[in-house]
Amino acid sequence: MxxxxxxxxxxxxxxxxxxxxxxxxxxxxxxxxxxxxxxxxxxxxxxxxxxxxxxxxxxxxxxxxxxxxxxxxxxxxxxxxxxxxxxxxxxxxxxxxxxxxxxxxxxxxxxxxxxxxxxxxxxxxxxxxxxxxxxxxxxxxxxxxxxxxxxxxxxxxxxxxxxxxxxxxxxxxxxxxxxxxxxxxxxxxxxxxxxxxxxxxxxxxxxxxxxxxxxxxxxxxxxxxxxxxxxxxxADPLAEHFERLHRASEDPWSVRTRWYERRKRALALASLPAERYGRALELGCSNGELSAGLAERCDSVLGLDASASAVELASRRTSDLPAVRIERMRVPGEWPGGTFDLVVVSELAYYLAADQWAATIERIGASLAPGGAVLLCHWSGNADDFAQTGAEAHELFAARSGLRRLVAHVEDAFRMEVYG
The missing domain is CATH 3.40.50.10320 (LmbE-like)
Known part of the structure; x- marks a missing residue:
C-alpha cells in the first residue's frame, strides 16, 4: 500500500x-x-x-x-x-x-x-x-x-x-x-x-x-x-531510511510526548520479571528514550542503531547516564561481543525481512546469558516500510528461538512478550 x-x-x-x-x-x-x-x-x-x-x-x-x-x-x-x-x-x-x-x-x-x-x-x-x-x-x-x-x-x-x-x-x-x-x-x-x-x-x-x-x-x-x-x-538502504527520519525530526514517532508511547514504555519496563539485570542490549534504540528507562533497571545498557543521527540523538539523551553506551551498528550483519542478561527488541523487527529477522534471532540466542530474558514489543498495525508485521515477527521468534514465553501482553494496538 x-x-x-x-x-x-x-x-x-x-x-x-x-x-x-x-x-x-x-x-x-x-x-x-x-x-x-x-x-x-x-x-x-x-x-x-x-x-x-x-x-x-x-x-x-x-x-x-x-x-x-x-x-x-x-x-x-x-x-x-x-x-x-x-x-x-x-x-x-x-x-x-x-x-x-x-x-x-x-x-x-x-x-x-x-x-x-x-x-x-x-x-x-x-x-x-x-x-x-x-x-x-x-x-x-x-x-x-x-x-x-x-x-x-x-x-x-x-x-x-x-x-x-x-x-x-x-x-x-x-x-x-x-x-x-x-x-x-x-x-x-x-x-x-x-x-x-x-x-x-x-x-x-x-x-x-x-x-x-x-x-x-x-x-x-x-x-x-x-x-x-x-x-x-x-550500501544500506534501511539505514538510509532511518537516517532520513531522524534527520527530519528528533522524535520521529513522538515517543517522548504521546501518552500511547509513554504508557507502552512503562508497561515494557514493568513486564520485565527481574527487578534488576546486569548487561542489557537494545536493538534499534532510536532517540534513546527507552535506553534511559532501561538504565534504571540495568547495570549497563548498550543501545544500537543503524542511523548516525539516531546515535547522536540517543547519545545526547543519555549523556548524564554513565551506564548507557550508544553505538552505530546494523544488525544482524554487525553484532556486539559478549553476552547479555537482557535483550530488548522494540518496534524494530517488522523493518527486517523474514530472513534478516531469523538471523537476528540466532544472534540473540547465541549472545543471551544463562537465565537471560528477551523483551519483544511491536505495534499491531502495518505500514508501507514494513517488511513483515509485528505479529509475524513474534510468531517467528516463538518458533525459532527455543525460549519459553514468560510474559504475554496483547492489546489492539500492540503486542508485548518476554521470553527466557
Missing amino acids: VSFDPLVAVTSPGAWEQEGRWREVPRLAADWLRGFDAVTVLAAHPDDETLGAGGTIASCVAAGVPVSVIVATVDEPERADELVAALSRLGVAAEPTLLGLTDGRLKHEADALRDALRAALPDDGTRRLVLAPWPGDRHGDHRTLGREAAEVCTTAGHTLRYYPIWLWQWGTPDDVPWSRAAEMELTPEARERKRSALASFPTQLHSAANPSGVLAAGFVERASAGREVLIEPQ
Missing part, C-alpha cells in the same frame, strides 16, 4: 524543473550504456519500468544493448497485454518475464522473489546493468524489490541503479538523494517512444471514464517530458 495520494502531486512539475541542484547532477549518455553487455529492468508492476525508465530502455535499444524486463506482479491479464504493447513501443523485442507474485504482498513473498532474481541474474561474467525501483518510493512492493535486487546484484557483481517513480508525486527536492543521482540524456526519439509506451496502459490512466486509474494526467505528462533519474544504491 502507498501512504500518499497518487492523484495529488506535492511538488509541481515546474517546481521540480526549477530546482537549482539539477546543475550539479551528472548526465549519462549512450556511451555509458554501451559499457554493458546487457540491461535487465526489474519492475514490481506493469508500467513501473515505463514510468521510471522508459526513456533509458529506449536509449539502450538505440545503442544496441539488449534489454530484458522482469515484472514481479501482474494482477490482471489486461495489464500483461498492456506491458507487451508498451515494451514493443519502446523497441524491446524480448517477451517480459512475469514472476506471478502477488501485488501488494511482495514483502511476504521475499524468499520466492529472491530465488527468482538469483536464477535470472546469475554471476555469469556478463557486464550487466540492472535497473530496479527505488526503495525510497513509499510503496512496499518497490521497497522489497529494490532491497532484494541490491542483495542479488551485490552477490553476482552486477551494476545496479534505481529509478524513482512515485517520488515525483509525494516528494520534494529535499527528498532526492542528490549525491547519488544521475540524469539520463534522452533523445527526442527516446522521449517520443516513452510517451507512446505510456499510452499503452489505459487501465491505469485516471480519467472521468476510468476513475479507478491511479496515473493522473499531470503525473504521466511529467514522466513523459520530465527528467529521468537513476540513483546509485547506498
Whole structure:
C-alpha cells in the first residue's frame, strides 16, 4: 500500500524543473550504456519500468544493448497485454518475464522473489546493468524489490541503479538523494517512444471514464517530458531510511510526548520479571528514550542503531547516564561481543525481512546469558516500510528461538512478550 495520494502531486512539475541542484547532477549518455553487455529492468508492476525508465530502455535499444524486463506482479491479464504493447513501443523485442507474485504482498513473498532474481541474474561474467525501483518510493512492493535486487546484484557483481517513480508525486527536492543521482540524456526519439509506451496502459490512466486509474494526467505528462533519474544504491538502504527520519525530526514517532508511547514504555519496563539485570542490549534504540528507562533497571545498557543521527540523538539523551553506551551498528550483519542478561527488541523487527529477522534471532540466542530474558514489543498495525508485521515477527521468534514465553501482553494496538 502507498501512504500518499497518487492523484495529488506535492511538488509541481515546474517546481521540480526549477530546482537549482539539477546543475550539479551528472548526465549519462549512450556511451555509458554501451559499457554493458546487457540491461535487465526489474519492475514490481506493469508500467513501473515505463514510468521510471522508459526513456533509458529506449536509449539502450538505440545503442544496441539488449534489454530484458522482469515484472514481479501482474494482477490482471489486461495489464500483461498492456506491458507487451508498451515494451514493443519502446523497441524491446524480448517477451517480459512475469514472476506471478502477488501485488501488494511482495514483502511476504521475499524468499520466492529472491530465488527468482538469483536464477535470472546469475554471476555469469556478463557486464550487466540492472535497473530496479527505488526503495525510497513509499510503496512496499518497490521497497522489497529494490532491497532484494541490491542483495542479488551485490552477490553476482552486477551494476545496479534505481529509478524513482512515485517520488515525483509525494516528494520534494529535499527528498532526492542528490549525491547519488544521475540524469539520463534522452533523445527526442527516446522521449517520443516513452510517451507512446505510456499510452499503452489505459487501465491505469485516471480519467472521468476510468476513475479507478491511479496515473493522473499531470503525473504521466511529467514522466513523459520530465527528467529521468537513476540513483546509485547506498550500501544500506534501511539505514538510509532511518537516517532520513531522524534527520527530519528528533522524535520521529513522538515517543517522548504521546501518552500511547509513554504508557507502552512503562508497561515494557514493568513486564520485565527481574527487578534488576546486569548487561542489557537494545536493538534499534532510536532517540534513546527507552535506553534511559532501561538504565534504571540495568547495570549497563548498550543501545544500537543503524542511523548516525539516531546515535547522536540517543547519545545526547543519555549523556548524564554513565551506564548507557550508544553505538552505530546494523544488525544482524554487525553484532556486539559478549553476552547479555537482557535483550530488548522494540518496534524494530517488522523493518527486517523474514530472513534478516531469523538471523537476528540466532544472534540473540547465541549472545543471551544463562537465565537471560528477551523483551519483544511491536505495534499491531502495518505500514508501507514494513517488511513483515509485528505479529509475524513474534510468531517467528516463538518458533525459532527455543525460549519459553514468560510474559504475554496483547492489546489492539500492540503486542508485548518476554521470553527466557
